[in-house]
Amino acid sequence: MSDLEALKKEAAVRAAALVESGMRVGLGTGSTAKYAIEELGRRIASGELKDIVGVATSEASDQLARQLGIPVEPLDPRPLDIAIDGADEIDPKLNLIKGLGGALLREKLTEVQARRFIVIADHTKTVTHLGEKAPVPVEIAKFGFLSTIERLRAMGLGGRLRQPGAQPYVTDNGNHIFDAQLPESFDPATLERQLKGTLGVVETGFFLGMAERAFVASPDEVRELTPV
Numbered sequence: 242m243s244d245l246e247a248l249k250k251e252a253a254v255r256a257a258a259l260v261e262s263g264m265r266v267g268l269g270t271g272s273t274a275k276y277a278i279e280e281l282g283r284r285i286a287s288g289e290l291k292d293i294v295g296v297a298t299s300e301a302s303d304q305l306a307r308q309l310g311i312p313v314e315p316l317d318p319r320p321l322d323i324a325i326d327g328a329d330e331i332d333p334k335l336n337l338i339k340g341l342g343g344a345l346l347r348e349k350l351t352e353v354q355a356r357r358f359i360v361i362a363d364h365t366k367t368v369t370h371l372g373e374k375a376p377v378p379v380e381i382a383k384f385g386f387l388s389t390i391e392r393l394r395a396m397g398l399g400g401r402l403r404q405p406g407a408q409p410y411v412t413d414n415g416n417h418i419f420d421a422q423l424p425e426s427f428d429p430a431t432l433e434r435q436l437k438g439t440l441g442v443v444e445t446g447f448f449l450g451m452a453e454r455a456f457v458a459s460p461d462e463v464r465e466l467t468p469v
């Protein structure tokens with residue numbers, strides 16, 4: 242395991258330690274969230290955790306959780322006790338960019354319902370301002386997606402349709418993703434509102450004011466961050 246992977250796992254184990262028997266838990270998506278799901282599976286297998294219910298934010302996490310003996314249920318209106326997930330960027334207020342893994346819609350639907358939303362990451366994900374390193378993924382309806390992209394470009398956004406191969410990327414919800422390059426200076430909440438008001442946009446990768454704390458692992462220590 243590389244040093245970076247070891248750091249991601251360390252952050253994930255710290256977050257998974259917050260899960261107690263009987264909790265309903267939002268299960269994130271991505272390479273860091275995978276370590277948290279594995280740790281929950283380990284704690285269940287050892288008898289340390291009982292009666293956990295997971296709500297998975299992607300088909301991949303659903304499958305992994307079931308393989309590890311974590312009971313999985315669909316999202317319903319009941320609150321979740323906790324949700325644990327990775328992020329692509331984390332600013333000092335714990336505003337996030339998420340969705341480079343493509344699961345932003347189910348992640349936001351799940352994590353907004355969690356009493357505690359805990360972010361896990363290695364130190365490369367921390368930024369001073371959102372957009373420093375990552376684009377913001379914007380999930381857009383497949384129908385008319387080129388027209389939606391025109392509307393996004395007309396707002397002054399650069400970026401491109403996510404297309405890893407011959408065909409555009411398709412999310413678990415059957416939509417496409419436009420990875421929008423963010424301007425030098427912008428207000429995330431204003432841009433989020435504008436994007437959500439744009440015809441064809443399903444959801445954005447801005448997760449603003451949602452995270453309670455983050456476990457961020459650096460080579461020296463795991464730092465526990467709360468919004469500044």
Ligand SMILES: O=C(CO)[C@H](O)[C@H](O)COP(=O)(O)O
Binds near residue numbers: 270328348
């Ligand atoms: O938002 C996500 C998936 O939609 C992931 O949480 C995010 O991309 C971070 O992934 P990783 O832990 O693999 O760096």
